[in-house]
Amino acid sequence: MQKLTNKEEEIMHILWKLKKAFVKEILEEISNEKPHYNTLSTIVRNLEEKGYVGYHAFGKTHQYFPIVKIEEYRKTFMNTAIDNYFNSSYKNLVSYFAEEDKISAEELREILALIEKKK
Numbered sequence: 001m002q003k004l005t006n007k008e009e010e011i012m013h014i015l016w017k018l019k020k021a022f023v024k025e026i027l028e029e030i031s032n033e034k035p036h037y038n039t040l041s042t043i044v045r046n047l048e049e050k051g052y053v054g055y056h057a058f059g060k061t062h063q064y065f066p067i068v069k070i071e072e073y074r075k076t077f078m079n080t081a082i083d084n085y086f087n088s089s090y091k092n093l094v095s096y097f098a099e100e101d102k103i104s105a106e107e108l109r110e111i112l113a114l115i116e117k118k119k
Contacts, residue, residue: 001076002050005068007035011043012052012066020056020065057111 004012015021027034035043043099044062044064047053055062086092094111097103 001073004047004050004052006051007043008047008052011040011047012068012070014066015053015066016070020063022061022063026064 007024010030011026014026016023018029019031023037023044026044027040030040033044044053045076047062048055048064052068053064054067055064082088082093092103094103098108
């Protein structure tokens, strides 16, 4: 699975949300710094070339839809981030969030309960 640019990832989140969309509909969903229609069209075609997006042709226009599921992308992205930034350690990941006050003791207890439940 190829790495996506920030803009490509933004477009994928829109397609995951909409399920299928024409470029015009994707453009309407972009909240900040809307690219030119042709630029967006090029980004979507790049996503298609990378294997993330498929399309149905309606004459000269295309309706795009995600081929890669968000869960697949999340798994790859998270594994890469954990490998690259936390030495492949989930403990280091959780410790980071605890040190940054991004996770509470109650949330950690809930995570522990989930882990214990799976045993």
